[in-house]
Amino acid sequence: MKIAGSRILLTGATGGIGRALAPELARRGARLALAGRDTNRLARLAGEISNAAAPAVSLPSDLARPGSHAELVRCAHESLGGIDVLINNAGRSRFSAFAGEDEAALRDLIEVNVTAPLLLARAALPHLLQRGTGCIVNIGSVFGAIGFPYHAAYSATKFALRGFSEALRRELADSGVKVLYIAPRATATAMNGPAARALMADTGTAVDAPEKVAVAIADALAGDRQEVTLGGPERIFVRLNALLPGIVDASLVKQGRIAAHHLLESKAAK
Numbered sequence: 360m361k362i363a364g365s366r367i368l369l370t371g372a373t374g375g376i377g378r379a380l381a382p383e384l385a386r387r388g389a390r391l392a393l394a395g396r397d398t399n400r401l402a403r404l405a406g407e408i409s410n411a412a413a414p415a416v417s418l419p420s421d422l423a424r425p426g427s428h429a430e431l432v433r434c435a436h437e438s439l440g441g442i443d444v445l446i447n448n449a450g451r452s453r454f455s456a457f458a459g460e461d462e463a464a465l466r467d468l469i470e471v472n473v474t475a476p477l478l479l480a481r482a483a484l485p486h487l488l489q490r491g492t493g494c495i496v497n498i499g500s501v502f503g504a505i506g507f508p509y510h511a512a513y514s515a516t517k518f519a520l521r522g523f524s525e526a527l528r529r530e531l532a533d534s535g536v537k538v539l540y541i542a543p544r545a546t547a548t549a550m551n552g553p554a555a556r557a558l559m560a561d562t563g564t565a566v567d568a569p570e571k572v573a574v575a576i577a578d579a580l581a582g583d584r585q586e587v588t589l590g591g592p593e594r595i596f597v598r599l600n601a602l603l604p605g606i607v608d609a610s611l612v613k614q615g616r617i618a619a620h621h622l623l624e625s626k627a628a629k
């Protein structure tokens with residue numbers, strides 16, 4: 360779809376990928392409503408990317424709060440004069456042993472990573488369907504196609520988001536409204552704390568710059584792509600996992616042992 364002139368609601372705008380994606384979309388001529396929880400950071404970002412032709416608006420919102428989703432879409436629609444694209448980018452992660460998981464943390468993870476994108480899509484869809492155009496973009500993860508040890512809850516949420524995206528894309532096939540699911544690989548943002556970064560370094564995991572991910576997301580949107588996995592080896596790994604998961608088990612069980620070691624170390628350091 361044409362990004363220039365399109366009205367985009369971007370969640371997670373204050374995070375690593377969001378902060379890179381907002382200027383990338385603005386540079387391509389989009390008009391943006393930026394959502395996140397931190398009012399000051401949002402206002403600063405809106406100021407940085409605004410220009411006379413396309414002023415960006417900041418819409419502080421906590422997506423874990425019931426009722427916030429329809430309200431956010433309503434505000435974005437009002438301030439942009441419509442919505443053409445919803446980018447569900449806000450997310451949280453969990454790097455932990457599942458047996459010791461905290462119930463509140465699990466509920467929060469599901470709320471932000473699954474419930475919020477579904478409710479935002481539900482609120483935005485009537486506007487998109489009325490015009491018979493537009494796109495719902497869901498930012499998933501490679502962990503949405505490959506279950507990673509010590510990321511069981513996070514993997515579960517991203518598998519859910521990928522399933523939602525696939526089903527909705529098929530449901531909307533005759534409507535003119537598109538659905539894009541894009542799965543970044545590891546990206547250098549604050550989402551990955553010291554233990555996760557140590558694991559990545561130990562396992563030689565490739566880590567993308569958020570700016571590179573932002574360009575890939577904008578290109579996928581402009582190119583009307585449906586499902587994109589970032590990273591050549593990761594794409595192969597995803598296919599292999601779908602066809603022959605037993606082969607992938609061996610390498611991920613080994614990676615799980617390294618993950619357990621880094622979790623123990625980070626616990627001891629606290």
Ligand SMILES: NC(=O)c1ccc[n+]([C@@H]2O[C@H](COP(=O)([O-])OP(=O)(O)OC[C@H]3O[C@@H](n4cnc5c(N)ncnc54)[C@H](OP(=O)(O)O)[C@@H]3O)[C@@H](O)[C@H]2O)c1
Pocket residue numbers: 370371372373374375376377394395396397420421422423424447448449450451452471498499500501542543544545546547548549550551
């Ligand atoms: N970084 C990676 O390695 C990686 C890899 C694959 C996929 N992804 C996905 O990419 C997306 C962006 O991640 P990132 O790396 O940019 O993470 P990040 O730097 O931690 O940013 C996360 C964003 O989500 C927002 N958010 C979290 N909880 C929220 C809530 N309750 N209400 C509203 N906003 C909330 C944060 O806002 P606050 O600033 O207010 O907390 C922040 O803007 C996520 O969906 C993530 O799963 C990331």
